Amino acid sequence: MAAISKKRKEALSKLDVNKLYSLEDASALVKDINTTKFDASVDVAVRLGVDPRKANQMVRGVVTLPHGTGKDVKVLALVTPDKEQEAKDAGADYAGLDEYIEKIKGGWTDVDVIVTMPSVMGKIGPLGRVLGPRGLMPNPKTGTVTMDVAKAVSDVKAGKIDFKVDRYGIIHAAVGKVSFEAEKIRENAEELLKTLLRMKPSAAKGTYIKSISMSSSMSPGVSIDAKSI
Known part of the structure:
Protein backbone atom coordinates (compact mmCIF):
# COMPACT_ATOMS: atom_id res chain seq x y z
CA MET A 1 0.00 0.00 0.00
CA ALA A 2 1.37 3.40 -1.02
CA ALA A 3 2.35 5.76 1.79
CA ILE A 4 0.26 8.90 2.25
CA SER A 5 2.27 12.10 2.12
CA LYS A 6 2.32 14.53 5.04
CA LYS A 7 0.51 17.19 3.00
CA ARG A 8 -2.24 14.77 1.96
CA LYS A 9 -2.69 13.65 5.57
CA GLU A 10 -3.06 17.28 6.57
CA ALA A 11 -5.64 17.86 3.82
CA LEU A 12 -7.60 14.73 4.76
CA SER A 13 -7.66 15.79 8.41
CA LYS A 14 -9.72 18.83 7.41
CA LEU A 15 -12.15 16.82 5.29
CA ASP A 16 -14.96 14.50 6.34
CA VAL A 17 -15.06 12.05 3.43
CA ASN A 18 -18.47 10.76 4.53
CA LYS A 19 -20.10 14.19 4.57
CA LEU A 20 -22.02 15.98 1.82
CA TYR A 21 -21.06 19.65 1.99
CA SER A 22 -23.07 22.61 0.80
CA LEU A 23 -21.72 24.28 -2.32
CA GLU A 24 -20.76 27.31 -0.23
CA ASP A 25 -18.82 25.24 2.32
CA ALA A 26 -17.15 23.12 -0.37
CA SER A 27 -15.95 26.23 -2.20
CA ALA A 28 -14.18 27.43 0.95
CA LEU A 29 -12.89 23.99 1.93
CA VAL A 30 -11.33 23.25 -1.47
CA LYS A 31 -9.11 26.30 -0.95
CA ASP A 32 -8.17 25.18 2.56
CA ILE A 33 -7.14 21.63 1.59
CA ASN A 34 -5.11 22.66 -1.45
CA THR A 35 -1.46 21.63 -1.05
CA THR A 36 0.12 22.79 -4.30
CA LYS A 37 2.53 25.71 -4.46
CA PHE A 38 1.17 26.83 -7.84
CA ASP A 39 -2.24 28.38 -8.51
CA ALA A 40 -4.15 25.13 -8.99
CA SER A 41 -7.34 24.80 -11.00
CA VAL A 42 -10.59 24.09 -9.19
CA ASP A 43 -12.55 21.39 -10.97
CA VAL A 44 -16.07 20.05 -10.63
CA ALA A 45 -17.07 16.50 -11.59
CA VAL A 46 -20.78 15.72 -11.90
CA ARG A 47 -22.01 12.15 -12.34
CA LEU A 48 -25.28 12.16 -14.23
CA GLY A 49 -28.00 9.53 -14.44
CA VAL A 50 -27.85 9.35 -18.23
CA ASP A 51 -26.73 6.80 -20.80
CA PRO A 52 -24.31 8.70 -23.09
CA ARG A 53 -24.51 5.90 -25.66
CA LYS A 54 -28.04 7.04 -26.47
CA ALA A 55 -28.32 10.18 -28.58
CA ASN A 56 -31.41 11.38 -26.69
CA GLN A 57 -29.49 11.30 -23.41
CA MET A 58 -26.35 13.11 -24.55
CA VAL A 59 -25.62 16.18 -22.42
CA ARG A 60 -23.47 18.77 -24.12
CA GLY A 61 -23.48 22.52 -23.96
CA VAL A 62 -21.77 25.76 -23.01
CA VAL A 63 -21.80 28.03 -20.01
CA THR A 64 -20.28 31.44 -19.35
CA LEU A 65 -18.73 31.49 -15.91
CA PRO A 66 -19.37 34.87 -14.24
CA HIS A 67 -15.76 35.11 -13.02
CA GLY A 68 -14.00 33.20 -15.82
CA THR A 69 -11.73 30.22 -15.29
CA GLY A 70 -8.63 32.16 -14.29
CA LYS A 71 -6.83 30.63 -17.21
CA ASP A 72 -5.38 32.61 -20.11
CA VAL A 73 -7.22 30.85 -22.94
CA LYS A 74 -5.42 30.76 -26.29
CA GLY A 159 -15.01 32.68 -19.45
CA LYS A 160 -17.27 30.71 -21.77
CA ILE A 161 -16.53 26.98 -21.55
CA ASP A 162 -18.05 23.95 -23.22
CA PHE A 163 -18.76 20.64 -21.57
CA LYS A 164 -19.76 17.17 -22.68
CA VAL A 165 -20.72 14.08 -20.72
CA ASP A 166 -18.08 11.35 -21.09
CA ARG A 167 -18.76 7.67 -21.71
CA TYR A 168 -19.05 7.07 -17.96
CA GLY A 169 -21.81 9.67 -17.59
CA ILE A 170 -19.57 12.28 -15.96
CA ILE A 171 -19.17 15.99 -16.74
CA HIS A 172 -15.76 17.47 -15.91
CA ALA A 173 -15.23 21.24 -15.90
CA ALA A 174 -12.80 23.79 -14.47
CA VAL A 175 -14.59 26.50 -12.49
CA GLY A 176 -11.71 28.68 -11.35
CA LYS A 177 -8.43 28.76 -9.47
CA VAL A 178 -7.64 28.29 -5.77
CA SER A 179 -6.54 31.94 -5.69
CA PHE A 180 -10.17 32.94 -6.36
CA GLU A 181 -12.29 34.08 -3.43
CA ALA A 182 -14.51 31.23 -2.21
CA GLU A 183 -17.61 33.18 -3.24
CA LYS A 184 -16.38 33.44 -6.83
CA ILE A 185 -15.69 29.70 -6.95
CA ARG A 186 -19.20 29.08 -5.60
CA GLU A 187 -20.84 31.38 -8.14
CA ASN A 188 -18.95 29.81 -11.04
CA ALA A 189 -19.80 26.28 -9.92
CA GLU A 190 -23.42 27.24 -9.32
CA GLU A 191 -23.73 28.63 -12.84
CA LEU A 192 -22.42 25.35 -14.29
CA LEU A 193 -24.68 23.19 -12.12
CA LYS A 194 -27.81 25.22 -12.82
CA THR A 195 -27.06 25.00 -16.54
CA LEU A 196 -26.81 21.21 -16.25
CA LEU A 197 -30.12 21.07 -14.39
CA ARG A 198 -31.83 22.98 -17.20
CA MET A 199 -30.42 20.52 -19.73
CA LYS A 200 -31.85 17.33 -18.23
CA PRO A 201 -32.84 15.08 -21.17
CA SER A 202 -36.51 14.10 -21.12
CA ALA A 203 -35.41 10.51 -21.82
CA ALA A 204 -33.33 10.35 -18.63
CA LYS A 205 -35.18 8.52 -15.88
CA GLY A 206 -34.52 8.36 -12.15
CA THR A 207 -32.00 10.54 -10.35
CA TYR A 208 -30.43 12.99 -12.79
CA ILE A 209 -27.55 14.37 -10.69
CA LYS A 210 -26.14 11.37 -8.85
CA SER A 211 -23.07 12.98 -7.30
CA ILE A 212 -21.00 16.16 -7.36
CA SER A 213 -17.36 16.48 -6.36
CA MET A 214 -15.11 19.54 -6.22
CA SER A 215 -11.34 19.37 -6.06
CA SER A 216 -8.20 21.30 -6.87
CA SER A 217 -5.20 19.85 -8.66
CA MET A 218 -3.89 16.90 -6.60
CA SER A 219 -6.31 17.53 -3.70
CA PRO A 220 -8.93 15.11 -2.32
CA GLY A 221 -12.43 15.58 -3.67
CA VAL A 222 -15.08 17.37 -1.62
CA SER A 223 -18.52 15.77 -2.03
CA ILE A 224 -21.34 18.26 -2.54
CA ASP A 225 -24.99 17.88 -1.60
CA ALA A 226 -26.98 18.32 -4.83
CA LYS A 227 -29.86 19.71 -2.73
CA SER A 228 -27.71 22.75 -1.92
CA ILE A 229 -27.76 23.90 -5.54
Whole structure:
Protein backbone atom coordinates (compact mmCIF):
# COMPACT_ATOMS: atom_id res chain seq x y z
CA MET A 1 0.00 0.00 0.00
CA ALA A 2 1.37 3.40 -1.02
CA ALA A 3 2.35 5.76 1.79
CA ILE A 4 0.26 8.90 2.25
CA SER A 5 2.27 12.10 2.12
CA LYS A 6 2.32 14.53 5.04
CA LYS A 7 0.51 17.19 3.00
CA ARG A 8 -2.24 14.77 1.96
CA LYS A 9 -2.69 13.65 5.57
CA GLU A 10 -3.06 17.28 6.57
CA ALA A 11 -5.64 17.86 3.82
CA LEU A 12 -7.60 14.73 4.76
CA SER A 13 -7.66 15.79 8.41
CA LYS A 14 -9.72 18.83 7.41
CA LEU A 15 -12.15 16.82 5.29
CA ASP A 16 -14.96 14.50 6.34
CA VAL A 17 -15.06 12.05 3.43
CA ASN A 18 -18.47 10.76 4.53
CA LYS A 19 -20.10 14.19 4.57
CA LEU A 20 -22.02 15.98 1.82
CA TYR A 21 -21.06 19.65 1.99
CA SER A 22 -23.07 22.61 0.80
CA LEU A 23 -21.72 24.28 -2.32
CA GLU A 24 -20.76 27.31 -0.23
CA ASP A 25 -18.82 25.24 2.32
CA ALA A 26 -17.15 23.12 -0.37
CA SER A 27 -15.95 26.23 -2.20
CA ALA A 28 -14.18 27.43 0.95
CA LEU A 29 -12.89 23.99 1.93
CA VAL A 30 -11.33 23.25 -1.47
CA LYS A 31 -9.11 26.30 -0.95
CA ASP A 32 -8.17 25.18 2.56
CA ILE A 33 -7.14 21.63 1.59
CA ASN A 34 -5.11 22.66 -1.45
CA THR A 35 -1.46 21.63 -1.05
CA THR A 36 0.12 22.79 -4.30
CA LYS A 37 2.53 25.71 -4.46
CA PHE A 38 1.17 26.83 -7.84
CA ASP A 39 -2.24 28.38 -8.51
CA ALA A 40 -4.15 25.13 -8.99
CA SER A 41 -7.34 24.80 -11.00
CA VAL A 42 -10.59 24.09 -9.19
CA ASP A 43 -12.55 21.39 -10.97
CA VAL A 44 -16.07 20.05 -10.63
CA ALA A 45 -17.07 16.50 -11.59
CA VAL A 46 -20.78 15.72 -11.90
CA ARG A 47 -22.01 12.15 -12.34
CA LEU A 48 -25.28 12.16 -14.23
CA GLY A 49 -28.00 9.53 -14.44
CA VAL A 50 -27.85 9.35 -18.23
CA ASP A 51 -26.73 6.80 -20.80
CA PRO A 52 -24.31 8.70 -23.09
CA ARG A 53 -24.51 5.90 -25.66
CA LYS A 54 -28.04 7.04 -26.47
CA ALA A 55 -28.32 10.18 -28.58
CA ASN A 56 -31.41 11.38 -26.69
CA GLN A 57 -29.49 11.30 -23.41
CA MET A 58 -26.35 13.11 -24.55
CA VAL A 59 -25.62 16.18 -22.42
CA ARG A 60 -23.47 18.77 -24.12
CA GLY A 61 -23.48 22.52 -23.96
CA VAL A 62 -21.77 25.76 -23.01
CA VAL A 63 -21.80 28.03 -20.01
CA THR A 64 -20.28 31.44 -19.35
CA LEU A 65 -18.73 31.49 -15.91
CA PRO A 66 -19.37 34.87 -14.24
CA HIS A 67 -15.76 35.11 -13.02
CA GLY A 68 -14.00 33.20 -15.82
CA THR A 69 -11.73 30.22 -15.29
CA GLY A 70 -8.63 32.16 -14.29
CA LYS A 71 -6.83 30.63 -17.21
CA ASP A 72 -5.38 32.61 -20.11
CA VAL A 73 -7.22 30.85 -22.94
CA LYS A 74 -5.42 30.76 -26.29
CA VAL A 75 -7.89 31.23 -29.14
CA LEU A 76 -7.30 30.49 -32.81
CA ALA A 77 -9.77 32.03 -35.29
CA LEU A 78 -9.80 30.11 -38.58
CA VAL A 79 -11.38 32.79 -40.74
CA THR A 80 -11.28 34.37 -44.18
CA PRO A 81 -8.96 37.39 -44.64
CA ASP A 82 -11.81 39.90 -44.28
CA LYS A 83 -12.54 38.60 -40.77
CA GLU A 84 -8.95 38.37 -39.48
CA GLN A 85 -8.70 41.87 -38.01
CA GLU A 86 -12.16 41.57 -36.45
CA ALA A 87 -11.06 38.37 -34.69
CA LYS A 88 -7.78 39.90 -33.51
CA ASP A 89 -9.55 43.00 -32.20
CA ALA A 90 -11.84 40.71 -30.18
CA GLY A 91 -8.84 39.08 -28.54
CA ALA A 92 -7.92 36.12 -30.75
CA ASP A 93 -4.31 35.05 -30.20
CA TYR A 94 -4.06 33.76 -33.76
CA ALA A 95 -6.18 34.50 -36.84
CA GLY A 96 -5.89 33.23 -40.37
CA LEU A 97 -6.86 30.24 -42.46
CA ASP A 98 -4.70 28.31 -44.90
CA GLU A 99 -1.41 28.81 -43.07
CA TYR A 100 -2.91 27.55 -39.80
CA ILE A 101 -4.62 24.63 -41.51
CA GLU A 102 -1.21 23.55 -42.79
CA LYS A 103 0.32 23.97 -39.32
CA ILE A 104 -2.40 21.82 -37.78
CA LYS A 105 -1.87 19.15 -40.45
CA GLY A 106 1.74 19.15 -39.31
CA GLY A 107 0.69 18.49 -35.70
CA TRP A 108 0.50 22.02 -34.26
CA THR A 109 -2.32 22.34 -31.69
CA ASP A 110 -0.95 24.90 -29.22
CA VAL A 111 -4.36 26.49 -28.59
CA ASP A 112 -7.26 25.94 -26.19
CA VAL A 113 -10.21 26.87 -28.42
CA ILE A 114 -10.72 27.18 -32.18
CA VAL A 115 -13.42 29.49 -33.57
CA THR A 116 -14.42 29.46 -37.21
CA MET A 117 -17.10 30.34 -39.79
CA PRO A 118 -19.66 28.04 -41.48
CA SER A 119 -18.26 28.90 -44.91
CA VAL A 120 -14.82 27.42 -44.16
CA MET A 121 -15.90 24.24 -42.33
CA GLY A 122 -15.33 22.34 -45.56
CA LYS A 123 -11.61 23.05 -45.23
CA ILE A 124 -11.53 22.29 -41.51
CA GLY A 125 -13.47 19.02 -41.67
CA PRO A 126 -10.43 16.95 -42.73
CA LEU A 127 -8.61 18.17 -39.60
CA GLY A 128 -11.01 16.19 -37.43
CA ARG A 129 -8.57 13.34 -36.86
CA VAL A 130 -6.10 15.84 -35.32
CA LEU A 131 -8.52 18.19 -33.56
CA GLY A 132 -11.20 15.72 -32.48
CA PRO A 133 -9.17 13.71 -29.94
CA ARG A 134 -7.94 16.97 -28.39
CA GLY A 135 -11.43 18.44 -28.04
CA LEU A 136 -10.55 21.29 -30.39
CA MET A 137 -12.93 20.65 -33.29
CA PRO A 138 -15.24 23.66 -33.77
CA ASN A 139 -18.92 22.88 -33.33
CA PRO A 140 -22.07 24.99 -33.89
CA LYS A 141 -23.56 23.58 -30.66
CA THR A 142 -20.79 25.17 -28.61
CA GLY A 143 -20.92 28.46 -30.50
CA THR A 144 -17.50 28.02 -32.10
CA VAL A 145 -18.87 27.86 -35.65
CA THR A 146 -20.54 31.20 -36.28
CA MET A 147 -20.60 34.25 -38.53
CA ASP A 148 -20.24 36.46 -35.45
CA VAL A 149 -16.60 35.54 -34.91
CA ALA A 150 -15.84 38.57 -32.75
CA LYS A 151 -18.55 37.69 -30.24
CA ALA A 152 -17.46 34.04 -30.14
CA VAL A 153 -13.86 35.04 -29.43
CA SER A 154 -14.78 37.60 -26.76
CA ASP A 155 -17.16 35.11 -25.07
CA VAL A 156 -14.41 32.50 -24.82
CA LYS A 157 -11.96 35.04 -23.45
CA ALA A 158 -14.55 36.17 -20.90
CA GLY A 159 -15.01 32.68 -19.45
CA LYS A 160 -17.27 30.71 -21.77
CA ILE A 161 -16.53 26.98 -21.55
CA ASP A 162 -18.05 23.95 -23.22
CA PHE A 163 -18.76 20.64 -21.57
CA LYS A 164 -19.76 17.17 -22.68
CA VAL A 165 -20.72 14.08 -20.72
CA ASP A 166 -18.08 11.35 -21.09
CA ARG A 167 -18.76 7.67 -21.71
CA TYR A 168 -19.05 7.07 -17.96
CA GLY A 169 -21.81 9.67 -17.59
CA ILE A 170 -19.57 12.28 -15.96
CA ILE A 171 -19.17 15.99 -16.74
CA HIS A 172 -15.76 17.47 -15.91
CA ALA A 173 -15.23 21.24 -15.90
CA ALA A 174 -12.80 23.79 -14.47
CA VAL A 175 -14.59 26.50 -12.49
CA GLY A 176 -11.71 28.68 -11.35
CA LYS A 177 -8.43 28.76 -9.47
CA VAL A 178 -7.64 28.29 -5.77
CA SER A 179 -6.54 31.94 -5.69
CA PHE A 180 -10.17 32.94 -6.36
CA GLU A 181 -12.29 34.08 -3.43
CA ALA A 182 -14.51 31.23 -2.21
CA GLU A 183 -17.61 33.18 -3.24
CA LYS A 184 -16.38 33.44 -6.83
CA ILE A 185 -15.69 29.70 -6.95
CA ARG A 186 -19.20 29.08 -5.60
CA GLU A 187 -20.84 31.38 -8.14
CA ASN A 188 -18.95 29.81 -11.04
CA ALA A 189 -19.80 26.28 -9.92
CA GLU A 190 -23.42 27.24 -9.32
CA GLU A 191 -23.73 28.63 -12.84
CA LEU A 192 -22.42 25.35 -14.29
CA LEU A 193 -24.68 23.19 -12.12
CA LYS A 194 -27.81 25.22 -12.82
CA THR A 195 -27.06 25.00 -16.54
CA LEU A 196 -26.81 21.21 -16.25
CA LEU A 197 -30.12 21.07 -14.39
CA ARG A 198 -31.83 22.98 -17.20
CA MET A 199 -30.42 20.52 -19.73
CA LYS A 200 -31.85 17.33 -18.23
CA PRO A 201 -32.84 15.08 -21.17
CA SER A 202 -36.51 14.10 -21.12
CA ALA A 203 -35.41 10.51 -21.82
CA ALA A 204 -33.33 10.35 -18.63
CA LYS A 205 -35.18 8.52 -15.88
CA GLY A 206 -34.52 8.36 -12.15
CA THR A 207 -32.00 10.54 -10.35
CA TYR A 208 -30.43 12.99 -12.79
CA ILE A 209 -27.55 14.37 -10.69
CA LYS A 210 -26.14 11.37 -8.85
CA SER A 211 -23.07 12.98 -7.30
CA ILE A 212 -21.00 16.16 -7.36
CA SER A 213 -17.36 16.48 -6.36
CA MET A 214 -15.11 19.54 -6.22
CA SER A 215 -11.34 19.37 -6.06
CA SER A 216 -8.20 21.30 -6.87
CA SER A 217 -5.20 19.85 -8.66
CA MET A 218 -3.89 16.90 -6.60
CA SER A 219 -6.31 17.53 -3.70
CA PRO A 220 -8.93 15.11 -2.32
CA GLY A 221 -12.43 15.58 -3.67
CA VAL A 222 -15.08 17.37 -1.62
CA SER A 223 -18.52 15.77 -2.03
CA ILE A 224 -21.34 18.26 -2.54
CA ASP A 225 -24.99 17.88 -1.60
CA ALA A 226 -26.98 18.32 -4.83
CA LYS A 227 -29.86 19.71 -2.73
CA SER A 228 -27.71 22.75 -1.92
CA ILE A 229 -27.76 23.90 -5.54
